[in-house]
Amino acid sequence: MPKNKDFQRASEAPLLPTGTIHFIMHCLARFKGWIILMLIMETGQATGNILVPYAIKSIMDSVAQSNGTPLLENLRVPLLLLVSLNIAEIVFSRTSGAILIIMGPRLRQYTTKALYAYLQYHSPRYFGSHFAGALAHRISETAMSVNHTAWSILCDFWPILVTFTISIALLLNVNQGLGLMVAGWVFVYVSLSYFLAKRCQPYAQAYAATRSQVNGKIVDAVTNSLNAKLFARLHFERQYLDGFLETEVKSGRRTFWYMERIRWFQFIAAAILKVSTVYYALTLWDSNIITVGAFTMSIGLALLIINDARNLTRRFLEFFEYVGNIANGVDTIVQPHEIVDKPDASPLTINQGRIEFCNVNFSYDSQRPVFDQLNVVIQGGQRVGLVGFSGSGKSTFVSLMLRSYQPQGGKILIDGEDIQYILQDSLHEQISLIPQDPSLFHRSLKENIGYGRLDVSDKAIQLAAKQAHADEFIKIMPDGYDSLVGERGVKLSGGQRQRIAIARVLLKDAPILILDEATSSLDSVTEKTIQESLDLAMGRKTVIVIAHRLSTIAHLDRILVFDQGRIVEDGQHEQLLAQKGLYHHMWTMQAGGFLPEQNTTPPN
Numbered sequence: 001m002p003k004n005k006d007f008q009r010a011s012e013a014p015l016l017p018t019g020t021i022h023f024i025m026h027c028l029a030r031f032k033g034w035i036i037l038m039l040i041m042e043t044g045q046a047t048g049n050i051l052v053p054y055a056i057k058s059i060m061d062s063v064a065q066s067n068g069t070p071l072l073e074n075l076r077v078p079l080l081l082l083v084s085l086n087i088a089e090i091v092f093s094r095t096s097g098a099i100l101i102i103m104g105p106r107l108r109q110y111t112t113k114a115l116y117a118y119l120q121y122h123s124p125r126y127f128g129s130h131f132a133g134a135l136a137h138r139i140s141e142t143a144m145s146v147n148h149t150a151w152s153i154l155c156d157f158w159p160i161l162v163t164f165t166i167s168i169a170l171l172l173n174v175n176q177g178l179g180l181m182v183a184g185w186v187f188v189y190v191s192l193s194y195f196l197a198k199r200c201q202p203y204a205q206a207y208a209a210t211r212s213q214v215n216g217k218i219v220d221a222v223t224n225s226l227n228a229k230l231f232a233r234l235h236f237e238r239q240y241l242d243g244f245l246e247t248e249v250k251s252g253r254r255t256f257w258y259m260e261r262i263r264w265f266q267f268i269a270a271a272i273l274k275v276s277t278v279y280y281a282l283t284l285w286d287s288n289i290i291t292v293g294a295f296t297m298s299i300g301l302a303l304l305i306i307n308d309a310r311n312l313t314r315r316f317l318e319f320f321e322y323v324g325n326i327a328n329g330v331d332t333i334v335q336p337h338e339i340v341d342k343p344d345a346s347p348l349t350i351n352q353g354r355i356e357f358c359n360v361n362f363s364y365d366s367q368r369p370v371f372d373q374l375n376v377v378i379q380g381g382q383r384v385g386l387v388g389f390s391g392s393g394k395s396t397f398v399s400l401m402l403r404s405y406q407p408q409g410g411k412i413l414i415d416g417e418d419i420q421y422i423l424q425d426s427l428h429e430q431i432s433l434i435p436q437d438p439s440l441f442h443r444s445l446k447e448n449i450g451y452g453r454l455d456v457s458d459k460a461i462q463l464a465a466k467q468a469h470a471d472e473f474i475k476i477m478p479d480g481y482d483s484l485v486g487e488r489g490v491k492l493s494g495g496q497r498q499r500i501a502i503a504r505v506l507l508k509d510a511p512i513l514i515l516d517e518a519t520s521s522l523d524s525v526t527e528k529t530i531q532e533s534l535d536l537a538m539g540r541k542t543v544i545v546i547a548h549r550l551s552t553i554a555h556l557d558r559i560l561v562f563d564q565g566r567i568v569e570d571g572q573h574e575q576l577l578a579q580k581g582l583y584h585h586m587w588t589m590q591a592g593g594f595l596p597e598q599n600t601t602p603p604n
């Protein structure tokens, strides 16, 4: 459960506990019925298992006492018990197996779904500071570990507990001294196993860390294999990896030596129990305190306990590892959501599309402010160009409008409504963005374009593609609109990717349109033809265009010139040129339509 008041959670996201144990309980809670059934089956199986020595005891005693009467007659009951115990063991264990099959994949599905749904509501800042692959890995690792933890408890620890309890009860019944001796052994053994597993855990963790480090190094090297080849550094790379592999070997050995020491303890402890049970039971038999059957049962039970206790340390170790994995996953994913809808947030209805920044303060990292008291009004239906040197805050301006980040001060209004109080989904439905570096889903081109509006026909998709001049290259691809685009769209050229991004935004047809360098990767001929489609799509929308190529924005209604987070000039192209300020400077410095990388000779 969220513990403090700072814990913000998007209301659509599942309510997940932040503590590891609570999280495990939360995931298991919906399978209560199955878990209880499984506990019953495991109890049945363990009990059946332990009662076998008891059945043998009865058989032995009957054999010992049979004086004259037909043996089979006497043995009927104990033999029946033996048969029923075996049948019960089969039935219980296989039913438990069936429950595992029914429940296991569902439990894993639930954990994955819940963590993914929670993750979706994190902010761009969160996704910017975590690797996508690492997050996906965390989710699957956590889901797997919740399953393993459940199985450890249900199929390992619980049956062991049942076995130990019933065995000790049976032994106490045979002879108190014998029962107490075994009980003492069990107590010491379990405590020591737990203690040793805890001591071994850091070694095992360090070993796991070196393994994943080696993995990371190999992935990095494979990703950069072309670099290695072009610099003739293949041999160097092998040597480089050798260093890390050596660390892995050392760490592995350290862990295995520790485990070996634990095994010494286990073997010695087992031997002590075996020998002392035999010796003690023999003395009891010798003094006629117990029967021959009870003697055999005691030995049988001791062997059963030893069998179950073997690997207990390893099981504890694995258990700690699973719980550690879950803790990691929960710590990473179940964090407060940075940007959430207010409880009374309402949907946005856009009439004009007027955008207002009111005393906005913003910084990404609270050290370097990007905006300090930024004020600007963009009228509905206005087409505004944003220009400025790289890093002057243009993309940030747009990100704030989309509420990807929360300003530290001031407010942003759309048609007079503070976007803080608007449902984010409705805000995003009304604003279309073609980002600086559009990325696509690794799905078909059709699906990528149709993402703008899920209910449209193939014909509409093609029409949008035609308007964005994407149709011509899609048609000649082997699978046409069904072609897959590769991870993030890598199988397309930068310009093709941009055209797909334009097509899907044309389909979306939102009242506010933002183009962040939307045509920067296109050659000037294609750009010109697309520009016409874009102008058509702009219609009466409010449009914000960010461009480094000033010629693409010169014709707009208004131009805002950004400089280090401030709007230093504001007006139409001709006016700004006449002012002979920064815009004029940039315009005259443009070589071939592009801005220079940075302001080399500042305007006076």
Ligand SMILES: Nc1ncnc2c1ncn2[C@@H]1O[C@H](COP(=O)(O)OP(=O)(O)OP(=O)(O)O)[C@@H](O)[C@H]1O
Pocket (backbone or CB within 6 Å): 128, 364, 365, 370, 388, 389, 390, 391, 392, 393, 394, 395, 396, 397, 436
């Ligand atoms: N995710 C981020 N985290 C931290 N700082 C950032 C982040 N994104 C941008 N910045 C910083 O904020 C400032 C403004 O960046 P922004 O991306 O808004 O510039 P821009 O005007 O769009 O530049 P460009 O023309 O190169 O796209 C820069 O100093 C940049 O380093």
Ligand SMILES: [Mg+2]
Pocket (backbone or CB within 6 Å): 394, 395, 396, 436, 516
């Ligand atoms: Mg930018």
